[in-house]
Amino acid sequence: MRYECDPCLTEKLQGIWTSLIERNGSQSLGAEQYARAQLSILLLEVVEAFESEIVEVAEMEQHEGASDKIDELRQFIDANLAERLSIHEAARHLAISSSCLAARIKRVTGQTFGELLLKARLQHARELLIYTDRRVSQVAFECGFDDHAYFSRRFRQDLGMSPLEFRRRQLSEIDLSAISAQRH
Numbered sequence: 519m520r521y522e523c524d525p526c527l528t529e530k531l532q533g534i535w536t537s538l539i540e541r542n543g544s545q546s547l548g549a550e551q552y553a554r555a556q557l558s559i560l561l562l563e564v565v566e567a568f569e570s571e572i573v574e575v576a577e578m579e580q581h582e583g584a585s586d587k588i589d590e591l592r593q594f595i596d597a598n599l600a601e602r603l604s605i606h607e608a609a610r611h612l613a614i615s616s617s618c619l620a621a622r623i624k625r626v627t628g629q630t631f632g633e634l635l636l637k638a639r640l641q642h643a644r645e646l647l648i649y650t651d652r653r654v655s656q657v658a659f660e661c662g663f664d665d666h667a668y669f670s671r672r673f674r675q676d677l678g679m680s681p682l683e684f685r686r687r688q689l690s691e692i693d694l695s696a697i698s699a700q701r702h
Contacts, residue, residue, distance in 0.1 A: 527567050534560045587612055587619070588626045595638045599662050605631040639663065640676050647685040648692075654681045 538556050541549060565572065594611050595603065608631065609616040623631055639661040646657045658669035658681075673681050 524567075527563065531560060531563060534563070585626055587614065587622055591619070591623070591634075592638065595635055596642075599639055599642050600660050601662065603635060603662070635662075636672065640673060643669070643673065643681065644677075644684065647681055648688045654685075657681065 534556050538553060538560075541552065590612055591608055594608055605616050605620060609619040612619060614622075620631060623629060623634060627634060629637070643657050643661045646652060646660060647654070650657075652660070654670070655666040658666045661669070663669035663672075670680055673679075673684070677684055679687070
């Protein structure tokens with residue numbers, strides 16, 4: 519990005535800078551405080567002049583960084599689905615604070631850590647139910663659910679059917695599409 523400074527601001531900044539240079543090395547009482555104050559004014563003028571651009575760049579950087587951390591978080595969750603995961607463990611893995619991670623998750627995904635974790639676990643469960651012949655209790659355990667009944671209840675809340683019903687429907691759809699493909 520290229521920033522243009524209007525002539526009025528340029529003149530004001532040059533005046534502050536000239537004043538600083540003229541007093542440079544002065545041993546008079548309060549010279550150091552004066553220099554700090556002038557530098558603060560100079561910085562304030564620049565920030566005020568380019569505030570919207572600075573905010574835009576900061577938000578862009580923040581969003582990109584937040585998305586990267588969320589991608590890392592998803593990878594961490596996927597690699598540890600069967601484990602008991604907490605936001606504290608995930609934050610430690612990502613080298614950020616739990617509160618910062620929680621805020622990023624909410625800002626980027628609109629979900630909480632628990633919701634994101636549950637979604638990943640249920641997605642993995644759907645895949646296991648379709649592509650393996652493991653018992654539902656084994657699928658539940660492999661997806662990080664200690665309680666088979668809780669798993670079934672959350673699965674039903676999410677998909678409107680039990681894990682077994684889901685498996686039967688998916689397998690019947692696969693069978694129907696295979697029969698249809700054989701006919702053509």
